[in-house]
Amino acid sequence: MTVLINEKAASISLTGITRSYGAVRAVDGLDLEIASGELISLLGPSGCGKTTALRIIAGLEQTDSGTVVVGGKDITRTPANKRDMSMVFQSYSLFPHLSAADNVAFGLRLRGVKPAVRRRRAIELLELVSLDHHADRYPSELSGGQQQRVALARALAVEPKVLLLDEPLSALDAKVRIQLRDEIRTLQRRLGITTVFVTHDQEEALSMSDRIAVMSNGRLEQCGSPAEIYSRPATPFVAEFIGSMNHVPGIADGATVTVSGSRLPLSVPGSGAVTVLIRPEAVRLTDDPNGNTTITTISFRGPVTRVIGRLDDGTPITADLPSVQAASFAEGGRVHVTYAEEPVLTKAAD
Amino acid sequence: MTRRKVFGGVFLALVGLYFLLPLAAAIEFSLRDVGDTHSLEVWKTLFQQDGFVTNLLTSLKLALGTVALTLLIMVPTVTLIHLRMPQFRRTMEAICVLPLAIPAVVLANGVFVAFQGAPPWLNGTPVILCLEYVVLSLPFTYRALDAGLSAIPVVALVEASRTLGGGWATALLRVVVPNLRTAILNVSILAAALALGEFTLASLLLMDTLPVWTVSAGQSNGAVATAASMLILIVSWVLLLVMSVLSRRRSRTPRRSR
């Protein structure tokens, strides 16, 4: 197969991007540096401004203020069709009147590539997404997953500086979603193309990104590697949005917090009554008839077992343990809960 | 056969009779000859009638002009409304229905007054009638285009085309138009049919078109007038047929439901 390394991949630098719709600040002072060849995910709940941010990068939406610089060039006012980027949309963006191959060749046709050449190139790209045998099918004859593959091939065909994807997998069923997610990541690595991937699915973001930018209410909450975001969330919002969290009451005292009788370091100093955020895998259980917790439910999940209990003050607590360790516990049994000695985040007490 | 099917069949036959009986009667009338015989005599003389061919050509040109102008103006306009100001779709629809509510006499008088100082190539020529027909067909053409555009994800398609490097012309001609084949065909048929058959306005504006000629011919010779109106009908049908065949041959898209 032809070498398809993208030589045009460019860095992106967003500075102070703001966009309001009436009273709604869809994007609010977004600063973000994206390195050349990197896959970065914009992650956040629905309505937090991810699509708007992506469309501003694409030029499909204007900024009220701020600049978009790509490959060192300010393109804030450049129209979408002159930006040399391409985009994969959530769904239904293939041209219904064109076959898969003609869809892929569309951008090449606009660039004046000869029919025979663009046909060959379209087939190569369809091979890349394992759809060359469906080259002459129309979008209506393809499944949702196949359509998104064609859309991806179409976006890659023009060798863009930047690839933008707006929840391209969200309309697909779970199995196809996971498969296509891995394919996108593999292709992106192989082509070395700068990619911005919008998703509200944390698992998707964690599994395929070099870095994740977590957004909420139009603002950037935190930007970092999946491991950083997961294990060292900068704000309670990020902590709660990624993975799950226990909410345990505690008393903060400067740099530490006392929670269920244990002392833990604080990521951000605080004082007084607080709610401490603790991951299920940071909860430790020891068999102890005089312990502080009663186990209510044990559910086996393969390598991990989830143990749910109730602290004596009534707080529900969830622990994820390696299944081998969990074997010694029984529903209704008494245990003592402690926590891994890691810095924790707190919220105002409920 | 189920009862429903029988019912449907009978109903269809009745509706068919309702439409076809008058047509058959008219054709029969145009074929009558002296005594109780039938012949093609009237149809043969039709083309030799004074002014018939000229007026037929005028009407055909009018139809062509109306279709071309309607498509040229309406396709970009309605597309723009869908892309940029979807909130005005209702307003536009209301405006486009207006020609149905305004009596032809009022319209004709309005045209007289408004175009009093217009240049000679426009005033008192079929060009002005063509402009009128574009407006008169709006209630139908707007809806047909609006429905066609509502059936495709036009915003997504245009944005996809733009991110792939296409400008607005590309989006319109290579993305929107090919996906509006059916709607454009419907618009063409509606506008052509209206332009071919319209009488009141043409007559009030003192234009010579086939319907106007037909009515005046009918005052001296009923059979000739009947044959002429049948011809208008047949021409419309043939146009319709040609257009639908053309559109089917060119559109390779299999129209399947998802």
Ligand SMILES: Nc1ncnc2c1ncn2[C@@H]1O[C@H](COP(=O)(O)OP(=O)(O)O)[C@@H](O)[C@H]1O
């Ligand atoms: N074209 C628009 N007109 C009005 N409000 C909009 C428009 N686009 C987005 N918004 C608003 O901006 C906010 C962010 O939207 P969006 O960027 O689509 O979020 P996300 O993609 O994260 O779900 C939402 O509150 C949404 O209602």
Ligand SMILES: [Mg+2]
């Ligand atoms: Mg979105």
